[in-house]
Amino acid sequence: MSAITEPRIYSVSKINSYIKTTLENDFVLNSVWVTGEISNFKYHSSGNMFFSLKDNDSAISCIMFKGDAYALPFMPENGMNVVICGYVSVYEKSGQYQLIAELMKPDGVGELTVAFEQLKAKLLAEGLFDEDYKREINTHPHNIAVVTSPTGAAVRDIIKIAGARNKNVSITVIPVLVQGDNAASSIAEGIRLANKLGKADTIIVGRGGGSIEDLWAFNDERVARAVFASEIPVISAVGHETDFTITDFVADMRASTPSNAAELAVNDEYADKKKAEYLAERLNTAFENIINTKRRRLKTTVERPDFKKPWLSMEEKQRKIDYLTEKMEYAAEKSNTAYEHRLAAAAAKLDALSPLNVLKRGYSFTENAEGKVITSVNDVENGSMVSITLNDGMLNAVVKDKVIFDGKEKTEL
Amino acid sequence: MAKKKQSFEEALERLEEIVRNMEAGELTLDDTVKLYKEGVELASFCGGKLNDAVQQVNILSTTLDGQLEEKPFVNIEQTEEE
Numbered sequence: 001m002s003a004i005t006e007p008r009i010y011s012v013s014k015i016n017s018y019i020k021t022t023l024e025n026d027f028v029l030n031s032v033w034v035t036g037e038i039s040n041f042k043y044h045s046s047g048n049m050f051f052s053l054k055d056n057d058s059a060i061s062c063i064m065f066k067g068d069a070y071a072l073p074f075m076p077e078n079g080m081n082v083v084i085c086g087y088v089s090v091y092e093k094s095g096q097y098q099l100i101a102e103l104m105k106p107d108g109v110g111e112l113t114v115a116f117e118q119l120k121a122k123l124l125a126e127g128l129f130d131e132d133y134k135r136e137i138n139t140h141p142h143n144i145a146v147v148t149s150p151t152g153a154a155v156r157d158i159i160k161i162a163g164a165r166n167k168n169v170s171i172t173v174i175p176v177l178v179q180g181d182n183a184a185s186s187i188a189e190g191i192r193l194a195n196k197l198g199k200a201d202t203i204i205v206g207r208g209g210g211s212i213e214d215l216w217a218f219n220d221e222r223v224a225r226a227v228f229a230s231e232i233p234v235i236s237a238v239g240h241e242t243d244f245t246i247t248d249f250v251a252d253m254r255a256s257t258p259s260n261a262a263e264l265a266v267n268d269e270y271a272d273k274k275k276a277e278y279l280a281e282r283l284n285t286a287f288e289n290i291i292n293t294k295r296r297r298l299k300t301t302v303e304r305p306d307f308k309k310p311w312l313s314m315e316e317k318q319r320k321i322d323y324l325t326e327k328m329e330y331a332a333e334k335s336n337t338a339y340e341h342r343l344a345a346a347a348a349k350l351d352a353l354s355p356l357n358v359l360k361r362g363y364s365f366t367e368n369a370e371g372k373v374i375t376s377v378n379d380v381e382n383g384s385m386v387s388i389t390l391n392d393g394m395l396n397a398v399v400k401d402k403v404i405f406d407g408k409e410k411t412e413l
Numbered sequence: 414m415a416k417k418k419q420s421f422e423e424a425l426e427r428l429e430e431i432v433r434n435m436e437a438g439e440l441t442l443d444d445t446v447k448l449y450k451e452g453v454e455l456a457s458f459c460g461g462k463l464n465d466a467v468q469q470v471n472i473l474s475t476t477l478d479g480q481l482e483e484k485p486f487v488n489i490e491q492t493e494e495e
Contacts, residue, residue: 140421150472150486159486163468170469173486193473197481272421276459279428283452286435290445293438 013092020090023097029088034060034099035107038080043069049076053084053099061098062086068102074115081107112212116219119246123221128228129249135233137253140267141201143170145194145232147187150175153208154237154258161262166269172200177217178207184220191226191234203230204261205247206237218245227251237261359391377402421459428455 010018023029036053043049047066052059062084064072076082085103090096106114123129144162148154150173159171174197176190177183187205194203205227207215217223218238227234227250236251237258248254255261306313351357359365366374366388374380380399388395431452435445471483 159468159470163470167468170471171486172483173470173472175472175474193481197473272425273460276425276428276456279425279432280453280456280460282432283428283435283449283456286432287445287449287452290435290438290440294442 012095016090016092016095019095019097020092023088023090026088031085031087032099033083033085035081035083036060038076038082039078041076041078043075049101051076051078053082061096062101063098064101064104072104072111074106074111075118076104080114083107110212112216112219116246119219119221119224120249123224123246123250128224133228133252135252137233137235137264138201141169141265143172143200144262144265145172145174145197145200145203147174147176147190147194147203147205148207148258149178152178154206157208157257157259158204158237158262161259162266165263165266168269169266172197179210179214179217183217184222187217188220188222188226191223191230195231198232200232202265203232203234204237204255204258204265205234205251206255206258206261207239208258209239209243215239215243215245218247220246223247224250235261235265356391359389362391364388364390377404424455424458428452428459431455 034053036055036059039052039054039059041049041051047069049064049069051062053062054060064086083105084099084101086099086101088097089100091098105111127133144158146155146158148158155173159173162169162171172194174190174194177186191203191205194200205223206218215238218236224246227236227247233252234250235253235255236245236248237255237260238245238247239257241256253264255264301307366386368374368380369385374386380386380402382399382402384399386397386399388397431448434440435448435452440448470486472486473481473483476482
């Protein structure tokens with residue numbers, strides 16, 4: 001056996017290491033753009049993302065390390081078409097080659113659009129946009145906190161419009177960065193500061209118009225959560241009328257522009273004054289109406305005949321009294337006559353019963369010496385004095401004898 | 414009416430209520446006079462709130478020891494595009 005034919009034998013590690021070096025040095029594979037659809041996506045707790053990129057015929061394992069993954073503005077999802085920039089390498093432990101993704105962009109739509117839609121869907125599901133959480137904006141505030149750049153057009157517009165409407169409303173500008181990497185945390189902190197200060201009735205948070213990138217801080221989750229957590233009601237005022245940001249959805253009220261925010265936050269003093277004047281006018285009119293109505297009613301009452309010529313009714317009453325008196329007197333008279341008749345009749349009756357009349361008819365009565373009427377022979381003794389009264393005089397007599405009737409004939413004394 | 418601290422809104426609301434009541438009529442003379450008096454006071458209160466105030470604008474800043482303080486805001490011309 002010749003040494004020339006002797007094969008070179010490599011260890012598995014060696015060969016994998018060799019392949020890895022070869023691939024990583026390949027001028028095509030060391031920096032390549034690949035497009036495909038994401039599948040088997042896994043966001044590992046280590047912060048690394050594992051997934052496959054596939055097309056109709058083929059698939060390739062991919063990994064995005066946490067440093068790059070963290071910088072992604074959106075979250076990759078299964079089924080999402082993306083373009084990846086990276087390099088091909090080998091995982092020596094298993095000998096599998098994979099695409100190391102350093103950049104990823106949604107294919108077709110902008111990455112910011114995807115990020116926006118994703119955060120919107122997430123916060124919507126959490127309820128941060130619910131109408132139930134929207135608070136009333138104080139229509140007559142004393143102080144407004146404006147969380148924005150102190151040098152931008154927005155703060156100028158807000159101060160100008162607010163001052164034109166009502167100079168009694170003070171404004172506290174809370175200066176923040178509104179674009180750049182630190183903008184989101186700066187804005188969120190500004191909202192917290194306004195709450196810490198605690199004197200504002202309303203917070204306006206926003207900035208003037210710009211590109212979607214310029215406005216991006218207002219699509220940041222930290223800003224959205226700071227707005228949601230604010231104790232003080234928040235009006236969002238980001239960019240122009242057509243710009244919608246996540247902050248707009250979370251805010252208690254959305255203004256189309258910073259100027260519009262000032263209109264929504266600060267009451268128009270002149271309109272208030274007009275309203276007060278109008279009410280004062282109506283108050284006076286209503287008062288006059290009531291008084292006039294009452295006066296008319298009083299007049300109608302006063303003009304009734306009883307009120308106007310009271311003596312007329314007095315005369316009539318007097319006539320009535322006279323009539324009644326007359327009637328009464330007549331009745332009294334009539335009843336007197338009847339009484340007299342009744343009296344005469346009673347007297348006649350009495351007369352008939354008088355003992356004098358009995359005496360006229362021949363009867364008499366006897367009294368003893370003491371003047372007591374004797375009704376029984378037992379009341380007198382023989383020889384006692386009695387007086388006998390007749391119709392026209394009296395007989396004094398002495399009792400000679402007594403005869404007692406015992407059911408037989410009675411005897412003359 | 415008692416001179417308690419009253420917001421403009423409350424005063425305006427009460428004034429509206431009084432005017433509605435009076436416009437409906439059906440009030441005694443006593444009530445009419447009482448309400449009218451209250452209404453006149455409210456109207457003058459609402460009108461009196463308006464004056465030539467000077468708009469106050471401050472800017473929040475943090476002192477060296479970390480305290481918050483408000484200083485008058487100088488409305489400088491726009492020095493940079495946002």
